[in-house]
Amino acid sequence: MLRTIGLITGGGDAPGLNAVIRAVVKTAVGEYGLRVVGIEDSFEGLIGEPRARPLTPADVRGLLPRGGTILGTRNRGRFVERLESGAHQPKAIYNEAVENLRRLGIDALIVLGGEGTLTTASEFDRLGIPVIGVPKTIDNDLAATEMTFGFMTALDISTEALDRLHTTAESHDRVMILEVMGRHAGWIALHSGISGGADVILIPEIPFSMRKIADKVFEREGCGSQFSIIVVAEGAKEVEGVEHYQDMGDDERAPRLGGIGQHVAQEVGRLTGKEARCVVLGHLQRGGSPNAFDRMLATNFGSAAVRAMMRGQRGVMVALHAANIRTVPLAEAIAKRKTVPADSQLIRTARDIGVSFATPDEDEYHKHETC
Amino acid sequence: MLRTIGLITGGGDAPGLNAVIRAVVKTAVGEYGLRVVGIEDSFEGLIGEPRARPLTPADVRGLLPRGGTILGTRNRGRFVERLESGAHQPKAIYNEAVENLRRLGIDALIVLGGEGTLTTASEFDRLGIPVIGVPKTIDNDLAATEMTFGFMTALDISTEALDRLHTTAESHDRVMILEVMGRHAGWIALHSGISGGADVILIPEIPFSMRKIADKVFEREGCGSQFSIIVVAEGAKEVEGVEHYQDMGDDERAPRLGGIGQHVAQEVGRLTGKEARCVVLGHLQRGGSPNAFDRMLATNFGSAAVRAMMRGQRGVMVALHAANIRTVPLAEAIAKRKTVPADSQLIRTARDIGVSFATPDEDEYHKHETC
């Protein structure tokens, strides 16, 4: 019988984690009379002497608007390091963790995380601890769910940054480049580029030509606009194949200095003779209070996760589809990353309103505008 | 052959109208080489001497972050008044407008509006002017689309208002009531109530008992919380049947003084002996710069509307479904209002986390929490 739920938050910080925690606790305790135990620092809290604490409704009071996670999180942490070090048998490591879960009286787990964290979580499910996953990826790159919490807040921040850069770009006749997150998927760059009125959007899925960026800048000058705004995802690559992203581990997203944004600034400055400046948004995209939508989605995910558990589901992840929460098998959720399809509507819309992706065939788009 | 698109914005102001205008113009002119003519003040601009002006890409520069509509709008305006006055034959009124469209060289219309505006628009379609509709309702109450632009921005504003009221409520041991929009559909109250951590949510779809609100306030006192937060949609009604909303015309949403919010404040104050205060958000919900999501959705809608027209579609409305834009027949779009279903997931989630809807059977929910 299900009496105690363990709660784990893993991977990078995202606005809404605390809102999920609050909803899980309120639903589990208030609606179903269960206990909730929070594990600290992702799976790391299950190594050695377990680090965990009971979570009551009083503990989650005031948590809704607060960013971050009161449980702490790790991008990889010692649990993953151990698994990968080869010094220990994976089986032994998992067994120790499962043993700790039992010591804590935990009957089932709700795990908040992205691809990496949920992969680990599904292992626990396989080992007999029922798991319900809650998707967490600021990049919104999980195929199994339309949307993840935190993404909208990240868009608000990136869009506001673009608004700010606009005035400086225009006042100084500059090219301003904003580097945003997105190593493999360009959703943040694409969405905020559209919302922030960018002239050029560079994403990992569409290799770009530096020359075509310069062409766009010149085209705008021809129309009397002496400035241009470029959004570049950290994982964007030039057509020629030079990759400016150095891999930093599976879930790590430091604000990389000397990354693609700065490279674009230098090259575009050189090619156009204009002042070009780069700002790297970095961690500003993933911290802080979630916006209204993210609080709602996080709450809905958290509450739905408990309900799924009470219905006897396991090895599934809650997901958003057509404005409803449903569940999908964890295995499926992990298997497929959602990248921006070349033929997506948003790409089409962006091109139609004159945004350039700086592809070699860029001239074929939006050609009627005569300023 | 399609050469000139007429553009009309009708109904109440909503954040994102200008972003749609911008996307229509950029797409129509830049991608397809069309002309765009903006009609002023909704259909009113088609009465008598037409009021309209060409819209070029230069005219829509800088429009993305700006709230409102540069074309002006009317809630009902003289066009509808004429139709309803009975002094003129409807047919004559429409013929005059169609004649004006022809004088302006307009081959087809893109019309932004809610149920009322789109009903008028579909009449033009019937009269031979191809029409593509773009849904606009701050209440998000059109069944044919998952989401309309402006709604998310309204949620941000309501949620921020709730955050602000929280601190005052808590510091003064008060009951604070926020009255938000929603005459027939409680989406704004429901969503922002969840996002803003309300204790009680009152919506038109679920008649409430004043006594049950007081019970919730007392329950919270029993748990040591001397304050409570209530969100009430302007169209919420008591179970007993007393309706505090006086109808003010089809699309009008003045911040009603002496409305339901103030009534709740008075009665709850009386029943609980606590200080109770009401704030009516009113027009603050519908003006101002759209947030990132609304800018993106508005842009996508505007651009997709032009593409639909170029594909030869007519008598349809662009709509969001499962993260994609599709088209639905205008007739269908108008026919069905989207209200909050009693068995919706969000209602369930709200109850599960302890939110009260103050229904007579309220005691049956969330009963395990012991503070």
Next chain:
Amino acid sequence: MLRTIGLITGGGDAPGLNAVIRAVVKTAVGEYGLRVVGIEDSFEGLIGEPRARPLTPADVRGLLPRGGTILGTRNRGRFVERLESGAHQPKAIYNEAVENLRRLGIDALIVLGGEGTLTTASEFDRLGIPVIGVPKTIDNDLAATEMTFGFMTALDISTEALDRLHTTAESHDRVMILEVMGRHAGWIALHSGISGGADVILIPEIPFSMRKIADKVFEREGCGSQFSIIVVAEGAKEVEGVEHYQDMGDDERAPRLGGIGQHVAQEVGRLTGKEARCVVLGHLQRGGSPNAFDRMLATNFGSAAVRAMMRGQRGVMVALHAANIRTVPLAEAIAKRKTVPADSQLIRTARDIGVSFATPDEDEYHKHETC
């Protein structure tokens, strides 16, 4: 010898109270090794069985961005009611409170409040409990200090509200009225009117003529602007002497329905034939997270109050003058309210940029502009 400081917050909520509490505790405990005891609910916590609790640095962690006061506050509360009821001798009431302070081991008081609260505080000082005051008035109407915390945040909120109303006013050709706080002093209306680009500003210090408002609306129409924005302080009065503000007790500021804003809307609508709508900001102005300046000022006030106490000062209030904190006698601080002088620079600036105060002699100002 000073060992324990009592801390009291009184009067209406204002953004920054918690920031002051945090600074007092951190400075007193960390820098001077003192104890701090927080009294609950203003002076009410000193009636009967005292309600108070020690405050340590751990207790004030995370408090800086949080609005409100963790100590609770009262506008008047039972302490003042008792004093005014006449049922008890004031002396007896104060003696009971002083006795409670001694029982709590409190050697001196830091009191945060406005005119009313500080008047009570100075009585304690007279009775032998050294008091340092910290000014708190969202209206910024204390003559002894250039600025109080909370005021800037209120301006941000009012200004953002005006930005939002602008787009709706412009799209609908309306007159939009925003009613803000300010019963006796029009600082919020004046400042936010200038910051929000209002066309007409109505403040208690300058009686207005309804007819002159209408003239301004017509003047704007003559220049092609079909909309106007009006900011009105709740205490504004017509020249003719009709006062629309009903007094609600000394420190109470409920968002009054049926107040001056609505009256202006009705009359201006009637006089101009235009749609006129009113929004009453009410409590939204005083809750929520303080902005950067208010956090800084609150922190500086709190810390300076402790330092003043350690220097042996008493019966004084910390105050801002020329970018520095200094102290002024409490008696002086209470004695004089700061209203907007008719010849103030801001009034002059407002008139010079074309803002109307709707005075009978309004035509004499800003007369060269020909649109």
Next chain:
Amino acid sequence: MLRTIGLITGGGDAPGLNAVIRAVVKTAVGEYGLRVVGIEDSFEGLIGEPRARPLTPADVRGLLPRGGTILGTRNRGRFVERLESGAHQPKAIYNEAVENLRRLGIDALIVLGGEGTLTTASEFDRLGIPVIGVPKTIDNDLAATEMTFGFMTALDISTEALDRLHTTAESHDRVMILEVMGRHAGWIALHSGISGGADVILIPEIPFSMRKIADKVFEREGCGSQFSIIVVAEGAKEVEGVEHYQDMGDDERAPRLGGIGQHVAQEVGRLTGKEARCVVLGHLQRGGSPNAFDRMLATNFGSAAVRAMMRGQRGVMVALHAANIRTVPLAEAIAKRKTVPADSQLIRTARDIGVSFATPDEDEYHKHETC
């Protein structure tokens, strides 16, 4: 006789420039019946064929909330380059500019700028063109004025960034470093460090010891706080004398990659064994819409500058002192930079609440706190 005012904006972008332009135009045209001519791109618009345009009230409509300057600006630009190149006589360059002013019919200049721009401006005054200066420095480092517009907005942005970094720092047990502007003066770092709850603040005026930063991080760990927040001004220097700032020209403030922030991150990470991450705010601090205070101050400065001119003043700068605008001689305004005095109240307050400046003698401060 004064009939036409020339208007120039120079130096880096700052929120509020457009608000000053609007106030100057509205006051000069509307109140005094003057003409205003805007010179483009700072003094560059006076080289060769002058680039300038008349500014009417219609031209400045809607400008109040917009960041940047519609006149364009230059940090140094071709005017300064020419002066410094030595290829031309300074006298010849100025004469050409003065000649251009005469051709444009300009009788006097209002110049918005910082030290550099105002130095150039005072030269024009010496050459017989009456000049009124308006101070503009995002760093707030002009001694002659208490405050400059743009500074408060920059503080809001930095403080919000710190709020966001807090949640990530806490969730990941990290040291987060925010690098803000301030090459010679640490006002932004000091103010926003206090407002954003930083643990360590590093400013140019107070050389720091890397070791002492690490000590603070350890001290916090000892109290159970596994994270720390550091704000560093771009011009901060280590005690040992290693300067990480490479001069980039007089008024240039690119978001420097590989600057002091990253250096601190690396070293503190190394010394403490903790994850340390740096975000460089860069241009985000100086673009975008001004906050309420900055709009008010900018409007007041602009309007007061015209009034000063009408009073016959020249060679002066408007300045804020004790909540009033006054004028100071340009020579005096340029002569003295306002840096943070070691004995300033804010430094004292910061230390008193436990902020470390990482000086070698740091242990002497705030020593009583025992967590």
